[in-house]
Amino acid sequence: MNQRIDVRGLSCPLPVVTVRNKLLEIEEGILEVLIDTGTSKDNIVRMVTNMGWKIEVKEEGEEYLLTISK
Amino acid sequence: MLKEFFSSRKNIIFTGIFIGVSAAFLQKLGNPSNMGICVACMERDIAGALGLHRAEVVQYIRPEIIGFVLGSLIAALIFKEFKARSGSNPLIRFVLGFFAMIGALVFLGCPWRTLLRLAGGDWNALFGLAGLVVGIWIGIFFIKSGYNLGRNQRTNPIVGWVMPVVMVGLFLLLIFRPQLPSGAIFFSSKGPGAQHAPIFIALIIALAIGFLAQRTRFCTVAAIRDVILIKDTYLFTGVISLLLAAFVSNLFFRQFHPGFQGQPIAHSYQLWNFGGMVLAGLAFTLAGGCPGRQLFLSGEGDADAAIFVLGMIVGAGFAHNFSTASSPQGPGLWGPASVIVGLIICLVIGFSMRDLGKKMVEVKR
Numbered sequence: 001m002n003q004r005i006d007v008r009g010l011s012c013p014l015p016v017v018t019v020r021n022k023l024l025e026i027e028e029g030i031l032e033v034l035i036d037t038g039t040s041k042d043n044i045v046r047m048v049t050n051m052g053w054k055i056e057v058k059e060e061g062e063e064y065l066l067t068i069s070k
Numbered sequence: 071m072l073k074e075f076f077s078s079r080k081n082i083i084f085t086g087i088f089i090g091v092s093a094a095f096l097q098k099l100g101n102p103s104n105m106g107i108c109v110a111c112m113e114r115d116i117a118g119a120l121g122l123h124r125a126e127v128v129q130y131i132r133p134e135i136i137g138f139v140l141g142s143l144i145a146a147l148i149f150k151e152f153k154a155r156s157g158s159n160p161l162i163r164f165v166l167g168f169f170a171m172i173g174a175l176v177f178l179g180c181p182w183r184t185l186l187r188l189a190g191g192d193w194n195a196l197f198g199l200a201g202l203v204v205g206i207w208i209g210i211f212f213i214k215s216g217y218n219l220g221r222n223q224r225t226n227p228i229v230g231w232v233m234p235v236v237m238v239g240l241f242l243l244l245i246f247r248p249q250l251p252s253g254a255i256f257f258s259s260k261g262p263g264a265q266h267a268p269i270f271i272a273l274i275i276a277l278a279i280g281f282l283a284q285r286t287r288f289c290t291v292a293a294i295r296d297v298i299l300i301k302d303t304y305l306f307t308g309v310i311s312l313l314l315a316a317f318v319s320n321l322f323f324r325q326f327h328p329g330f331q332g333q334p335i336a337h338s339y340q341l342w343n344f345g346g347m348v349l350a351g352l353a354f355t356l357a358g359g360c361p362g363r364q365l366f367l368s369g370e371g372d373a374d375a376a377i378f379v380l381g382m383i384v385g386a387g388f389a390h391n392f393s394t395a396s397s398p399q400g401p402g403l404w405g406p407a408s409v410i411v412g413l414i415i416c417l418v419i420g421f422s423m424r425d426l427g428k429k430m431v432e433v434k435r
Contacts, residue, residue: 011358013358016300017299046304047300062150
């Protein structure tokens with residue numbers, strides 16, 4: 001089952017830190033992330049790529065659904 | 071496609087270079103020494119112009135602040151990132167803004183001016199920079215411990231327009247300069263407040279900086295924070311670019327004067343240069359970004375960031391009215407005490423806001 005976390009409305013750097021901690025915890029698999037700002041999206045995409053995970057970004061209205069996998 | 075273009079690393083380098091060159095250029099055009107851009111000092115000058123303090127040498131409505139907010143607004147509207155949001159502990163953010171300014175005015179500069187002072191050869195700023203790093207490091211400790219100011223909420227777009235409209239109002243006051251019986255509006259006739267670049271050149275440069283910074287997410291505090299916290303050097307690259315560009319530009323404009331003594335709008339009481347910036351760095355980190363970043367967020371509809379900015383402006387008024395701000399002669403009478411009180415309050419905030427933790431982001435399915 002995919003895990004999903006919701007970091008909408010959180011200030012920098014909590015979205016990116018939360019995703020990082022979760023990825024370090026699960027080590028592999030699929031993690032879905034709900035976010036609502038372009039800044040967080042950019043930060044997470046950069047960090048996740050640096051960590052060696054794949055990421056897909058889907059715009060859903062004014063929010064984003066990130067699917068991170070390894 | 072264009073969004074990806076702007077978020078790539080070369081753009082953060084370009085943004086850093088643009089800010090560094092612009093700051094040196096604005097100084098050449100009339101802004102105070104090593105203060106081509108200083109978010110804290112410029113907000114302090116605005117507080118003075120409005121009569122929130124009566125330090126006669128630091129009163130002017132700085133168009134750079136106006137341009138930062140409106141430039142970010144323009145970028146956010148074009149790229150559909152303008153989102154009105156509020157409600158993430160605004161009062162705590164006000165307090166953090168207040169004490170960030172208290173700390174910055176003990177050192178005499180925000181993180182931006184710390185870099186610009188270094189680029190101008192003011193080695194006292196090394197102690198400010200060290201304090202900034204320590205303050206950010208303490209903030210990171212809290213973030214790692216679960217510190218969280220809670221979620222903001224989407225709200226009516228009008229809320230996001232408040233800060234841009236305030237900036238337009240300030241611009242009208244700058245242009246028309248109404249003279250009221252109270253003496254307002256206050257503009258310095260001598261001192262740093264009387265030194266400024268031509269209004270429209272400063273405004274246009276600041277609009278460009280606001281636009282670029284909104285797109286690239288430029289932030290001087292996150293630059294250091296991200297290196298320590300998540301080993302990400304993206305923003306740090308921009309800050310180094312700013313520092314080097316300002317240094318080279320200062321050499322070009324003959325504005326580089328290395329040394330400790332006699333530096334412009336600075337003092338050599340290193341303990342308080344350090345301590346002031348520990349406080350500022352901690353407050354900025356607990357609020358999520360540097361003072362410039364708070365302005366850019368204000369421009370894209372973040373009312374919590376706007377509250378932080380208002381806290382800084384009120385803090386500036388307090389700092390000069392209650393003698394906590396430094397002068398070139400040294401710390402103000404209550405400067406050291408204000409730093410200690412500010413640190414205690416920020417630590418209390420840091421320790422007490424750790425309860426929200428991880429649980430709030432888990433989604434049960």
